[in-house]
Amino acid sequence: MDLQQLDLRPRVAAGVRRGERAAADVLRLSGLELQRLTGLSLSDVQQLLTAAATACRPHPPVSAILLHRGECLRLESGLRLSVGCPVLDQLLRGGLPVGGVTELSGESGAGKTQLALQLCLSVQYPAQQGGLDSGAVYICTEDSFPIRRLQQLIREQSCLRSDVPPSLISTLPFGDRVYVEHAADLDSLQVCLSRRVPLLLTRGLVRLLVIDSVAALFRCEFQAADWLERTKQMLSVSSTLHRLSQEFTTPVLCVNQVTHTCYLVSPALGLAWANQVMVRLMMRRLQATVARGDQRSALRRLEVVFAPHLARDGRDAGVWREGVRGVTD
Numbered sequence: 218m219d220l221q222q223l224d225l226r227p228r229v230a231a232g233v234r235r236g237e238r239a240a241a242d243v244l245r246l247s248g249l250e251l252q253r254l255t256g257l258s259l260s261d262v263q264q265l266l267t268a269a270a271t272a273c274r275p276h277p278p279v280s281a282i283l284l285h286r287g288e289c290l291r292l293e294s295g296l297r298l299s300v301g302c303p304v305l306d307q308l309l310r311g312g313l314p315v316g317g318v319t320e321l322s323g324e325s326g327a328g329k330t331q332l333a334l335q336l337c338l339s340v341q342y343p344a345q346q347g348g349l350d351s352g353a354v355y356i357c358t359e360d361s362f363p364i365r366r367l368q369q370l371i372r373e374q375s376c377l378r379s380d381v382p383p384s385l386i387s388t389l390p391f392g393d394r395v396y397v398e399h400a401a402d403l404d405s406l407q408v409c410l411s412r413r414v415p416l417l418l419t420r421g422l423v424r425l426l427v428i429d430s431v432a433a434l435f436r437c438e439f440q441a442a443d444w445l446e447r448t449k450q451m452l453s454v455s456s457t458l459h460r461l462s463q464e465f466t467t468p469v470l471c472v473n474q475v476t477h478t479c480y481l482v483s484p485a486l487g488l489a490w491a492n493q494v495m496v497r498l499m500m501r502r503l504q505a506t507v508a509r510g511d512q513r514s515a516l517r518r519l520e521v522v523f524a525p526h527l528a529r530d531g532r533d534a535g536v537w538r539e540g541v542r543g544v545t546d
């Protein structure tokens with residue numbers, strides 16, 4: 218934000234021109250430093266600081282009455298994006314939280330991509346059906362986007378979502394509202410997150426951001442000795458994701474891989490990344506199989522590893538033609 222754009226008294230504006238600082242820089246300086254740089258009095262510096270702080274604040278303050286009337290979506294902590302399956306929604310108390318980063322980790326073939334695709338369709342339903350009435354942006358980092366599987370999931374929506382009137386399902390342009398991006402390295406990811414994704418969010422075209430997978434980028438770009446740079450880049454990506462999620466009340470889903478150490482399977486990227494996610498889910502592929510009609514599936518288990526609002530728990534599930542569904546008996 219340019220300080221010249223602020224609504225300032227002429228004397229203060231003249232002082233600002235002498236100081237040649239941006240609004241964010243001004244807030245990092247003490248009152249005395251600002252007085253020295255601008256030649257302004259203490260009360261003028263106070264006015265300058267108030268104007269700069271107001272300009273830098275991303276959201277206006279919210280009063281209790283606005284919250285009570287439900288007029289501030291951004292602060293409604295209860296808002297969730299349904300997974301599209303009542304059993305899994307029950308585990309997640311309604312689905313993914315809209316403000317924060319959710320990580321879904323698991324071994325190859327566990328079904329992470331299947332669940333992520335399902336969320337890209339679920340987000341398109343109206344709020345009454347657990348959606349957010351908008352599209353999704355899906356950033357692939359390693360594999361190409363599974364377009365044929367997405368088409369199959371779209372065809373099978375009426376089977377998965379028997380709770381939704383078929384007339385509504387047939388009117389939703391599912392395929393048109395999944396925006397696919399490819400980011401093969403960290404620079405492309407940052408460009409995508411800082412330019413293209415905010416455009417889609419600002420225009421209201423998407424209300425879900427998926428990165429599949431986040432580990433791939435950090436695994437291939439850094440050697441063990443580059444841990445400091447790797448951590449810096451990881452924090453930079455995660456802070457961008459948090460900002461987008463908070464600013465646009467949008468759930469962010471990061472698919473992550475796992476590392477095997479002795480007999481332990483743990484999510485990749487270590488503690489530095491673990492501290493950046495709000496909800497960590499883990500999907501496991503078990504030995505047993507389950508049947509449903511004419512279909513068979515390897516049994517999966519979706520577990521909550523940590524979340525501020527959820528207990529550690531899990532549900533069994535299967536991956537079917539129509540998508541991922543919890544198994545109840």
Ligand SMILES: Nc1ncnc2c1ncn2[C@@H]1O[C@H](COP(=O)(O)OP(=O)(O)OP(=O)(O)O)[C@@H](O)[C@H]1O
Nearest residue numbers: 323324325326327328329330331332366536537538
């Ligand atoms: N059309 C389908 N019908 C039924 N099950 C399917 C279908 N397509 C994929 N699956 C199941 O999903 C599994 C693949 O899941 P998915 O691609 O989500 O794995 P992943 O956890 O993302 O693995 P990776 O980390 O390797 O990408 C397959 O092994 C299969 O069991």
